[in-house]
Amino acid sequence: MIHQLHPIAALATAPGIGAIAVIRVSGEGAIALTDKAFRGKKLAGQPSHTAHFGTFRHADRGDGPDTIIDEVLVTVFKSPRSFTKEDVVEISCHGSEYIVRQILTRLTDLGAQLAKPGEFTQRAFLNGQFDLVQAEAVADVIAADSAASHRAALSQLRGGFSKRLKDLRQQLIDFVALVELELDFGEEDVEFAKRDQLRRLMTNIQGVIRxxxxxxxxxxxxxxxxPTVIIGKPNAGKSTLLNALLNEEKAIVSEIPGTTRDVIEDELFIDGVRFRLIDTAGLRDTTDTIEALGVARTRQQIEKAALVVYLFDGQSTTSDELQAMVAELDASGKPYLLVGNKVDLMPAPAPPPGRAYSMTRYDDLTEADGVYVPSPIIWISAKDAHIDELKSALSARARTDAAMQTGSAVVTNARHLQHLTATDEALSRAVAAVDAGTSADWIAMDLRIALRELGELTGEVTTDDLLESIFSRFCIGK
Incomplete structure (x- = not known):
């Protein structure tokens, strides 16, 4: 059943001066309300999904030019064939802030209320246009600023994992009903819910959730x-590399070791993936109090990073030093790239990837010499911005993650994680209870918890506080 609430109005496009602005009106009587200020075709008699040119006017609907607010294009969407499933009108006008204010004022004078953040999407959810996971994905689609985040948000908007979870939840509801029926016949020792089938269903749900x-x-x-942290010894060229990647002078570059004493962050997009680049203080023992704090922060950033770029000076770093750092990175468990810098200052031929060298001789040492480095080395010149191979390696490293693959359903919302985890824990307790032959009342208790958590995830079980918390984070007009 479609619920048409009181009409609401808001600017649906970004605020500010632009060529065009779109004002959205939704709710009971939205079309008739707009008709009172629109001079053109009678909107109420027009088919859904049609656009009509005319003028939007002040209260005095005479023919004088002073009564016209703007020439507009009005699009009509009739219930239930609209975003909110209510009657919706979208008014496209010139993007003057004055014009927008005048049109919104006229609409409120006619009885519309100014929409709250997310109120249009909330109405769409309440009218069954999509579930709560999909509703939240609307905000994620709007906020997406990379190809990867856009793919993840669009997958959830189209149903993603929520449709499958709803199907499994319905099957679980059917079993819970049988378990509850057993409780009504507790004294007769009957079993309506086959325990092997119930256990199989619960493990199937966990197979989706985990x-x-x-x-x-x-x-x-x-x-x-x-989060990509650039680490290395002082004067390895970390700040120069950051500037080259960003194509701007973000960090101070100096020949004096220890110039960078704090963490510097910025963002870079490579092949549709966003990297949060973090330049850090050089790793070394120091008696300088401020520099020591910077080194400590570097260690903290390594712990938080999803990817580590270890940059070393190709002129001065020895194989032993490089091997020691490789061992430390391996022990940390963090994905990393080895990057040799200042190749422009190294005599030809330049070292090939994958082989560590005595950086003062460049003799091709063998594995028997004990200096083979299993991780390929990417050789660059940060000063000359010869960093294309490093960019390609960063992109390839990010895309090896399963989450970057378009076919995988991905959880990006902490609320979803909370409900999925609680569901999994409740099902684990219920499975253990079934295996132990526990009575139906204990099994039913955990099954109810699992059902509630799944229901809150998709919005089949909601509270006003939950909806207020979710939709208040949306932008006005959406």
């Missing part, structure tokens, strides 16, 4: 960017 839970770390990276 990969989604595991995807959150990668999903968070997609939504917020890949």
């Amino acid at each position: 990969p989604l839970i595991e995807s959150f770390a990668a999903g968070n990276v997609i939504k917020n960017g890949v």
Whole structure:
């Protein structure tokens, strides 16, 4: 059943001066209300999904030019064939802030209320246009600033994992009804819900839920960017590399070791993936108090990073030093790239990738010499901005993550993670109870929890506080 609430109005396009602005009106009587200020065709008699040119006018609907606010194009969407499933009118006018204010004032004078943040999407959800996961994805689509985050948001907007979870939840409801029926016949020791079938269903649901839970770390990276920390010894060229990647003078560059003493961050997009680049203080032992704090912060950033770029000076770094750093990076468990800098200052031929060298001789040492480095080395010249191979390596490294693959359902929302985790825990307790032959009342208790958590995830079980919290984060007009 479609619920047409009181009409609301808001600017649907970004605020500010532009060529065109779009004002959206939705709710009971939205078309008739707009008709009172629109001079052109009678909107109420027009088919849905049609656009009509005319003028939008002040209260005095005479023919004088002073009564006209603007020439507009009005598009009519009749219930239920609209975004909110209510009657909707979209008024396209010139993008003057004055004109927008005048039209909104006229609409409110006629009885419309100014929409709250997310109120249009909230009405669409309440009218069954989509579930709560899809509703939240609307905001994510709007906020998407990379190809990866756009793909993830669009997947959820189109149903993503929520449709499958709803189907499994319905099957679980059917079993819970049988378990509850057993409780009504507790004294007769009957079993309506076959325990092997119930157990199979619960493990099937966990088989869907657990990969989604595991995807959150990668999903968070997609939504917020890949935290990529650039580390190395002082004067390895970290700040120069940051400037080259960003194509701007973001960090101070100096021949004096220890110039960078704090963390410098900025963002870079490579092949549709957002990287949060973090330049850090050089790693070395120091008696300088401020520099020591910078080194400590570098260690902290390594812990938080999803990817580490270890930059070393190709002129002065020895194989032993490089191997020691490789061992430390391997022990950290963090994905990393080895990047040799200042190749422009190294005599030809330049070292090939994958082989560590005595950086003062460049003799091709063998594995028997004990200096083979299994991770390929990317040789660059940060000063000359010869960094294309590094950009390609960063993109390739990010795309090896399953979350970057378009076919994978990914959780990017902390609320979703919370409900999925609680569902999995409740089902684990219920499975253990079934295996132990526990009575139906204990099994039913955990099944109810699982159903509630799944319902709150998709919006089949909601509270006013939950909806207020979710939709208040949307922009006005959406």
